Amino acid sequence: xxxxxxxxxxxxxxxxxxxxxxxxxxxxxxxxxxxxxxxxxxxxxxxxxxxxxxxxxxxxxxxxxxxxxxxxxxxxxxxxxxxxxxxxxxxxxxxxxxxxxxxxxxxxxxxxxxxxxxxxxxxxxxxxxxxxxxxxxxxxxxxxxxxxxxxxxxxxxxxxxxxxxxxxxxxxxxxxxxxxxxxxxxxxxxxxxxxxxxxxxxxxx
Amino acid sequence: xxxxxxxxxxxxxxxxxxxxxxxxxxxxxxxxxxxxxxxxxxxxxxxxxxxxxxxxxxxxxxxxxxxxxxxxxxxxxxxxxxxxxxxxxxxxxxxxxxxxxxxxxxxxxxxxxxxxxxxxxxxxxxxxxxxxxxxxxxxxxxxxxxxxxxxxxxxxxxxxxxxxxxxxxxxxxxxxxxxxxxxxxxxxxxxxxxxxxxxxxxxxxxxxxxxxxxxxxxxxxxxxxxxxxxxxxxxxxxxxxxxxxxxxxxxxxxxxxxxxxxxxxx
Numbered sequence: 001x002x003x004x005x006x007x008x009x010x011x012x013x014x015x016x017x018x019x020x021x022x023x024x025x026x027x028x029x030x031x032x033x034x035x036x037x038x039x040x041x042x043x044x045x046x047x048x049x050x051x052x053x054x055x056x057x058x059x060x061x062x063x064x065x066x067x068x069x070x071x072x073x074x075x076x077x078x079x080x081x082x083x084x085x086x087x088x089x090x091x092x093x094x095x096x097x098x099x100x101x102x103x104x105x106x107x108x109x110x111x112x113x114x115x116x117x118x119x120x121x122x123x124x125x126x127x128x129x130x131x132x133x134x135x136x137x138x139x140x141x142x143x144x145x146x147x148x149x150x151x152x153x154x155x156x157x158x159x160x161x162x163x164x165x166x167x168x169x170x171x172x173x174x175x176x177x178x179x180x181x182x183x184x185x186x187x188x189x190x191x192x193x194x195x196x197x198x199x200x201x202x203x204x205x
Numbered sequence: 206x207x208x209x210x211x212x213x214x215x216x217x218x219x220x221x222x223x224x225x226x227x228x229x230x231x232x233x234x235x236x237x238x239x240x241x242x243x244x245x246x247x248x249x250x251x252x253x254x255x256x257x258x259x260x261x262x263x264x265x266x267x268x269x270x271x272x273x274x275x276x277x278x279x280x281x282x283x284x285x286x287x288x289x290x291x292x293x294x295x296x297x298x299x300x301x302x303x304x305x306x307x308x309x310x311x312x313x314x315x316x317x318x319x320x321x322x323x324x325x326x327x328x329x330x331x332x333x334x335x336x337x338x339x340x341x342x343x344x345x346x347x348x349x350x351x352x353x354x355x356x357x358x359x360x361x362x363x364x365x366x367x368x369x370x371x372x373x374x375x376x377x378x379x380x381x382x383x384x385x386x387x388x389x390x391x392x393x394x395x396x397x398x399x400x401x402x403x404x405x406x407x408x409x410x411x412x413x414x415x416x417x418x419x420x421x422x423x424x425x426x427x428x429x430x431x432x433x434x435x436x437x438x439x440x441x442x443x444x445x446x447x448x449x450x451x452x453x454x455x456x457x458x459x460x461x462x463x464x465x466x467x468x469x470x471x
Contacts, residue, residue, distance in 0.1 A: 020284035021385045022276045031329040057286045097283045121276045
């Protein structure tokens, strides 16, 4: 039941959000990744940078999400468990910001879920080079393109936004269409449910 | 280049122009994200989707989830977030570079860092503008019909024709291109018909939220404006017009979002 509610809110919010050109979005991200590749020597550093950037976007994203949904009169029901959270993220959140919808599969133990994305607005027009080496600036180790997680930004966004609602998670990109798979898969694993972080100062006296 | 309206033919023209775009980009030197056609989208005509009005496409993508619609839009806040991150990263990266090269006094290294960050943003803007213009200009024919007539006429008319086609290109920039990027058109265009253009935008969306009358906001705005400068330079380069673009910040205390771009054609 919650699935269709989340999907319906997603569609409705998407219709009301002001839009920007997706090609511009993809090209900006592409030029950012190009600059990162110019700067950093190892692919791991690039992936890490992308995740960090995603983290700071995610921190602000969740506020935007809650504010916009309230502004348009759409109440997001409180999530009772990780499954509900996953549904809301995939159906409402992704649709509202990116106009795409994702599928969610829960892990059997209920502590993790996988997001499947069939379209990726960040990766429009992108192809990764087939050859495994590329001349690097400093003449360091050759880079292997199969290790590059091009859309690692999403992982950071998920981690950042879920941390703001007290769920500490780790996200990982499992399958990537750019690497030749059929679907983009992100695995989100719940590590810890955080306590409310306000601390003793804010407790009533 | 004029593209016929049937979808099969327009896909061919898209691939033709994309190949030339990829060729140019190879010369420009960046490798990984080449502007080649996306093999993953199943629907055959992203080119025509880009040319049609935004409103209909968002409805189409919301309505049908079964067949793959090309993605034409994301939400504006997603674009804003991405831009903010880009700026933030460029700035923090340049601070890092400045610290590494901090042999001289801090003043010099700060100026160097600012210049590096501006150059970097401009370079990013160039590649984005070049490719975006490629996509947006696919269905437009700019001055091609008039150039054929001018060939038999005298030298003086030829330079006028060049100026006229340049003006057409800049007008395309001010209208369609600006509309796609900033959701509005340029407010004022001035030219001296000899290769200098001034584009004034009185309400640039990216600058609209800056607090008025603060020096840090001014500095931030000038840094941010490097990206649109690159966008303009890239778009013009794609239309075959090499130019030098600089920008001025016209804010007068109340309206922090006014700026002007000066284009000088080489």
